[in-house]
Every structure is written in structure tokens, then in C-alpha cells.
Amino acid sequence: MRTFSAIAGSTAFFIAAPGVVAGLVPWLLSDHYRLPWSTVPGFVPAGGVLIVAAAAVLLHAFARFALEGLGTPAPVAPTEKLVIGGIYRHVRNPMYVAVLSIILGQALLFSSWTLVAYAIIGAVVMGSFVRFYEEPTLARRYGADYETYRRNVPGWLPRLTPWRDE
Template sequence: MKRSSAIFGTALFLALAPGIVAGVVPWWMSGWELQEPLFGLPIVRAIGILLILIGTPVLLDSFARFALQGGGTPAPVLPTRHLVVSGLYRHVRNPMYLAVVATIIGQGLYLGNVTLLGYGALLGLVFHLFVLGYEEPTLRNSFGAEYDAFCANVRRWLPRLRPWRSDRTA
């Protein structure tokens, strides 16, 4: 895939998938209406803002790496040619999914909306099942030993404090 096509496809997928899942659906569920802070604690709103501020750049960085380093898109129909093992992927295997869930949970905390918190938790479970049932077997088939080494050194959901250095990132 040409670099320009990878960038375009990745931008389109970003708008469609996370744009809908972390933007349109939460708006539809909440109307972006601010409710009383959860537990009556204004600090909960600040935690929500923090999660949104962390999740958004993590998501954008992860998507950019798929196009610029992976030579493809995050969309299963137009996958990368290279396994992405740089940036935040040196800390955790699924920063993109974590970023989406963090953003939605952040919205729920900021807005004081328990329904959004439940949606974020359910989406986390759906992502987990998708990763186990489709993504990991597909990546193992595509990248073999390289992916096995990545899995052996980088956890699926809990980030490493120190980044892993593969032969490709050293």
C-alpha cells in the first residue's frame, strides 16, 4: 500500500471507528449534558478530563504509526505490512483500544454519566474478546515469530514502565 493511501485509509478509519464509538455514540447517549459530579465530588470531573487528555493523543499517535510505520491501516480489511512495535506499542500491545476506553470513561466521569461508564466497560470487554478471538490469531499468522516475541515481552493491557526494545526498535 502506498504511503498516501495508508494515511488516507487510516484517517478514514479513525473518523469511522473511534469517531463513532468514542464520539457519536457517547453524544447520542448523553447529549453532552453535564450532570452532577459522580459521588458529589468535583475531582471526579478533573479525572475525566485527564483521561480524555491522555486518551486522545494516544489514539492519534497509534493510528499514525499504523500508516507511517506499518504501511497500512488499523482496519482489518487493509492491514499493515509491518508489525508496529514502536512508540507506545513498546509499552503495551493495545494502546489504541485502551485510549478509546479511557476517552469514553473520561467522558462519563466528566459528564457525571453512569450510562457512559457502563458503555465504556462493555466496550472494553468487547475489545478484549475481539483481540483474543480475531486480532491475536491473525497477527500470529501474519507475523509469526516476530509477533510471538512481541507478545512475550509486551503485555496485552497493562503497560510496561520501561519500553521494550526489539531488534527493530533498538
């Protein structure tokens, strides 16, 4: 039953958080209805690839929270275990990286400086949230396990080889 609750909670949070931040808001800020989209050569395919790849990472990260951590990314329903598998072996904040990548992919797709500015603002907000809330909370909750993980896995720029918790 705990797994079902974690999946349901993660799904609801997926719609409420990244669905709004990386979906609804960029759609509202862009000239999404204007065709053709970007007229800059290569921007549309590059933006599309970035969006699809980042969406796959985001879905994987959410699944890890539900299936490995038995919880959700929402602060009100945290995981029972520290999530360090899958994509989390390469980067500590794959959800934020993926959301920002989706926004930047849309900036390419629509040739939108507004979305670039939105991504920059989002990066500052997300980075501040991680630094001043998430990291201290995880350190208190998971102690030495989180500190070991934090020392070995970068927060924002993924490592090429996966970290092995040995």
C-alpha cells in the same frame, strides 16, 4: 504513494471506528447538554485530562500504523509490517486502551453510570475481538516476530519501560 494511502485509510478508519465508539455514541448516551457537567469535585478536570491524554495516545497509535506499518488498523487494509514502535513498546493494544479511557473520561466528565456500563461492554467486546480474531490473525501474518512481541509487551496494562526488540 503507499504512505499517502496508509494515512488516508487510517484517517477514514479513525473517523469511522473510534470517532463513533468514543465520540458519537458516548455523546448520544450522555446528558451532554446539561450544565454544569459533573458536580462531583475533581471529576471534570480528571475526566478532561484522561480524555486529552488518551486522545494523544490514540492519534500516536494511528500514526504508527500509517507511517511505520504502511497500512491501517482496519482489517481490510492491514499493515505491511508489524507495528512495534512508539507507544506499542509499552502496550500491544493502545488504541483499545485509549478508546476505553476516552469513554471513562467522559463518564467522569458527565458523572454518567450509563457511560461506565458502556465502557464495560466495550471492554468485553474489544477484549473478545482481540483474543479471538486479532491475536490469531497477527500470529499467522507475522509468525515468530509477533510471538516474541506478544511475550514481551503486555496487551492491556502498559509496561513502564519500553520494550527493546533486541
